[in-house]
Amino acid sequence: MAASGDGISKSDQLDSSPSSPSPASDCAFSSSQSSYMSNAPDPRPDIPSPLENGSMKHHVNGDSGVNGINGQMKATKVGSRSWVGIxxxxxxxxxxxxxxxxSTLQHLTYLFPAKFKDAEIASEVVYSALGILGLYHDTILARALSSCPSSAKYQPSLHTRYTRHFTTRNSAYRTIAYMLVVIQKTELLNEIMSRRHGGQRGQHTAILGIESIKATCRLALLRISGTRTLVTPPIPERDIDPNVLDQDGPITHAEAAEEDGDYWMMPRTGQKMPQLKGETDVTRFLMKKVLLPDDVAPSPKLIRPLTTADGRIKEILYILRPLVYALLALLAARLRASKRFKGHYEKVVINWMPWVVGFALxxxxxxxIIDSLSAEGGIRAALTKITGLEKRELEKRSNSMWWWTLRGQFYDSITKPILDKMIKKAENIPLLNLVGLYITDYQYLAETYHFSTSTL
Known part of the structure; x- marks a missing residue:
């Protein structure tokens, strides 16, 4: 089902509030200096007004003196946060x-391992700091877009529409979601520091503590969202085209064709159609004119509540799976250390138990969500009812299954021998031997730290 029309766009008209147009320069400063100067308290409340003590009597109208004092006070306000505004x-x-x-700075952290002492800590500090800084950049871009005249061109993704609905309307969801994302961006750094200062015992304690907090946050989000399938990440992603905010940014071929007069006029209606040459321009032009059911559906309906007991139990177990895997891994490590099971069969069971249970869960x-939708008409009916955002989340979860090849006993028994053979064959091949060195460095991370292969 599709609808078309020139006056219809895919913007979220049901959830976003209209914004008044402003000059182009307001895009950069409305989110910082202007809002602060209009809402911030007076930093010098004890200074008397010049109109009260008569110090402005020598001015005929008093305007210049008042303006001077106000200008000085505004300069003080701006100066107190000048570094933020700049x-x-x-x-x-x-x-x-x-x-x-x-992206460039984050990829540069891949060059750190094995190059100097404490390289893993330094690289992870930089990576975590850049991740948190990226969240701050997202808030700045979102605020600027809301006051930018060109925001009408912005068409948010389904994920952004859905997460923005809850983050803007529920303060508890917003607080828990951002706390969860910050924990995910710093979890490996916390594990490294815990192992450095507390040994393996401190590392296991940190893993269990972090996984418990993350599971609690996800269960709270599941309750707040009305038992809907959780999306990853639970906050809006940066799907804003920076060129929308950049007044000097490049324009598409279709826009250039409309401005330069490079168009084709339809003989019967006289409507002008741009001359599109590239497949990207054609797709972008058509998607601006076409609406799908998900584009006009209310944001909460992009992911429907889990109505069956099977669907809710599966979602809860999926949320608890990382904690269960961490607990079983700790239990297996203690059983191996106790030396109570000396037989080959017992050792195989102990080593494979965490991986098999975690992978199966x-x-x-x-x-x-498939079980919840199939209760009404079977799996085929569920596949036809599934929304675009639900399908995207299921694809993410399916793709993340590949990370199990780098975890637990599967990595030790299957993946690691294959990688070692590939590295050994590439030792005498130029350039490939350098790739092998970096793979060896990150093998150490996969073998030593739990959160280096974590996806949830």
Missing amino acids: YESFLMKNASQIASVE EYVCRDG
Whole structure:
């Protein structure tokens, strides 16, 4: 089912509030300096007004003196947060380069391991700091977009519409979701520091503590969202095109064709159609004119509540799976250390138990929404009812199953021997031997730290 029309766009008209147009320069400063100067308290409340002590009597109208005092007070207000305003202004002027710079810096951290002492700590500190800084950049871009005249061109993704609905309307959801994301971005750093200062015992304690907090946060989000399937991440992603905020940014071929007069006029209606040459321009132009059911559906209906007991149990077990896997891994480590099981069969069972249970839980419980929808008309009917956002989340969960090849006994018994053979064959091949060195460095992370292969 599709609808078309020139006056219809895919923007979230049901959940977003209308914004009044503003000049182009307001895009960069409205989110920092202007809002602060209009709402911030007076930093000097004890200074008397010049109109009260008569110090402005020598001015005929008093306007210049009042303006001077007000200007000085405004300068003081701006100066108290000048570094924030300068940073946000610089950020908005270079909006189109934000994502590329962050990605480049994060990839540079891959060069750290084995190059100097405490390299793993330094690289993870930089990586975690860049992740948290990216969240701050997202808030700046979102605020700037809401006051930018070109925001009408912005078409949020289904994930952004859904998560923005809960983060803007429920403060508890917003607080828990952002806390969960911050924990995910710093969990490996906390594990490394715990192992460095507390040994393996401190590492196991940190793993169980972090997984318990994450599971509690996800269960709370499941309750707040009305027992809906949780999305990853639970906050809006950065799907904003920086060129929308960049006034000097590049324009598409279709826009250039409309401005330069490169168009084709329809003979009967006289309507002008741009001359599109590339497949990307054609797809972008058509998607602006076409609406799908998900585009007009209310944001909460992009993911429907789990109505059956099977669907809810599967979602809860999927949320608890990382904690269960961590507990079984700790139990297996203690059983191996106790030396109570000396036989080959007992050792095999102990080593494979965490991996088999964790893999089975994630594989069976990843599609609770299908069980909930199939209660009315079977699996085929469920597949036809599934929304685009639900399908995307199921695909994410299916793709994350590949990470099990780097965990537990499967990695030790199957993946590691294969990687070792590949590295050994590439030792005498130029360039490939360098790749082998970096793979060896990160093998150490996969073998030593739990959160280096964590996906939830």
